[in-house]
Amino acid sequence: MSTSQTVKKLAQKAKQSSIDLAGLSSGIKNKALIKMAESIAKNSLYIFKENKKDLQKAEQSGLGAAFIDRLRLDSRRIKEMADSLKEIARLSDPVGEIIRSWQRPNGLRINKVRTPIGVIAIIYESRPNVTSDCVGLCLKTGNAIILRGGSEAFNSNKALYNLMTHSSAKLIPKGAVQFVPTTDRKALNYLLSLNNYVDLLIPRGGESLIKYVYNKSKIPVIKHYKGVCHIYVDQYADTGKALKICYNAKVQRPGVCNAMESLLVHKKIAVKFLVPMAEMFRDAGVELRGCAKSKKILPWIKSAKESDYYKEYLDLVLSVKIVDSVDSAIKHVYKYGSSHSDSIITEEPDAAFKFLNRVDSACVYLNASTRFTDGYQFGLGAEMGISTDKIHARGPMALEELTTYKYVIFGNGQIRS
């Protein structure tokens, strides 16, 4: 069979299974998730063996240590994958929820009911835990899934896929979990063309992967682009809170999308706040890149270029800008931000109100670290990522965001006049 035939066939199977999957009870889905978790936990030797093939290939290809670390599966990571599936089993099932129900004067009862989306294809890069997380999230929400991981983790991904499908075979409809058995580009491109079978694409990985998928396909894509997150320290900020929050947002875990990348400071608080803040950052090894005004206060820092304000460093680097007002801060966020997460530090209600209302990001914070943008931190449980899109899902994309709805209308002979 040719690559495109193989891919088409598996997409058709996924679509076919999605019909039965939509009707599966929560009990059965949870049972399948537990079986998958147990199978992963019990078969660590098999997973290590397959993972080793990927690690060896990566070492031979001279891939960097950070890359290899992300690829590596050890006992802790295997336990995390299994635990995550069990955790998904414990979450409540959104499918079938009656979102709203009302009756019309003619007696028609209209229920707006939460339903699965259908078939979701996940296009992802190196980390093998994406395989089990996504299968768990899609199964829980009654969606068929097509997995297309990166070539670097091919053997690890396949091992996880084998264990999960084998252990759940008696519980879930055949074909509900599909694995693209080749990592060549042609197979991906063909998958991206199957808008009759695939209802949604979720690329998980770097910007170039996301852009590739988005540009190649006519299937709806939910993008998890970069997080150029801002904290704006207002004239009326509590300096103590501001220092603590900004430090946390930059330093606690700089390599993630909800870390602060740009610090905006009102000119009237700039000296009072920036001097101690910069010291704390210096001690933590954070490189500051500031505007001309901030360099007057902190002559030792680097100059920021215009392009710095667009950057998601994912590292101990921070751009700094002094602004004249909350309005200037809002304008800056509009121009340079990525609609991910932005925070204002202030004790003044008008400024807070303005910022929270006008900044058009998935998450806007008052007096808190941007690092809370996360499914678990929100209390939503496991998530697919943080959507920076505005259509369908915004911010943490948890179970509910993997569903759609339909209207179920009960009549007893109603006709339209």
Next chain:
Amino acid sequence: MSTSQTVKKLAQKAKQSSIDLAGLSSGIKNKALIKMAESIAKNSLYIFKENKKDLQKAEQSGLGAAFIDRLRLDSRRIKEMADSLKEIARLSDPVGEIIRSWQRPNGLRINKVRTPIGVIAIIYESRPNVTSDCVGLCLKTGNAIILRGGSEAFNSNKALYNLMTHSSAKLIPKGAVQFVPTTDRKALNYLLSLNNYVDLLIPRGGESLIKYVYNKSKIPVIKHYKGVCHIYVDQYADTGKALKICYNAKVQRPGVCNAMESLLVHKKIAVKFLVPMAEMFRDAGVELRGCAKSKKILPWIKSAKESDYYKEYLDLVLSVKIVDSVDSAIKHVYKYGSSHSDSIITEEPDAAFKFLNRVDSACVYLNASTRFTDGYQFGLGAEMGISTDKIHARGPMALEELTTYKYVIFGNGQIRS
């Protein structure tokens, strides 16, 4: 200025205005809607004059009578446009609604708040009332709008645009309503490329327009494709209800997307139901196209080709098929349907349950006419159309569906540990 510069500039203005528009109070928005309605009602002579230009051009081009009728604005239609804007003013404003609010153990208060989408471009065909309806719906939901109507109604659309923007100029942000001042294809194509400024595209018109927009653009599109709506008359149907409902769904207004296009009948009720049904349809001038089995019962009807079952006739034509079971009916709907509206007529709970749960259409009915799929009939008020997509909006696309949400998080110094 070149066409593309013009289009880019107006899209930028729309984007810019959307920031202020998002913060506009319901009172001001409603006032603007009333002003627009009054201006349309008061300036009918101006509208007639501009509409006449379009009508003359259409007649000169030899366009059909049905087309010209849709284009024509008379006193009744002008009143309807004005009334529709007033009606939108009366609906409650979804923007700012707190969809959900909860507190985390660390004290963070998370509000999920309904917000405008941003900039919506409407690409539409001949009927000029689309202009005023869409401006009303977008303004009410705080979205900036870019109007790109068809060349046939250019003068009528422009007149309505002029009246609406002029009458509301003191109330709404400048640039919130934009009109593409040329109908050449280049302008449209350029508009479709502006994914930095336009957040959502809604094409309103025939299949070819929708496909064109969808294929040309990387901006999210919500499609309102065809309605190949089915009614399945089950073995345990109440024949009286079935006759009344099927007649209504086909005959009451055959030219709309929620009319029945295909009738499925269980074999065990086929003779009892189809004989009187076919007579009623014959009297109403409905042409039936049936499968081999139905032709045995009704030898005088035409034979259906395979392709008939995919067709949205929008006319007094109906395809008929006899099926063996509710399962066969469901399979048929999956294969030939368009995920719009489908109904089962039965008094048997198991069959009803199966059909309602498994048919994956925007609206599934029990013992009612498919003709109820409509924003007003649902009690949602005015709508943009009926989405046959699954992402973001499904079924009648009313005010709520023209919004998205953001998370507003209130802290008092929280950091992540």
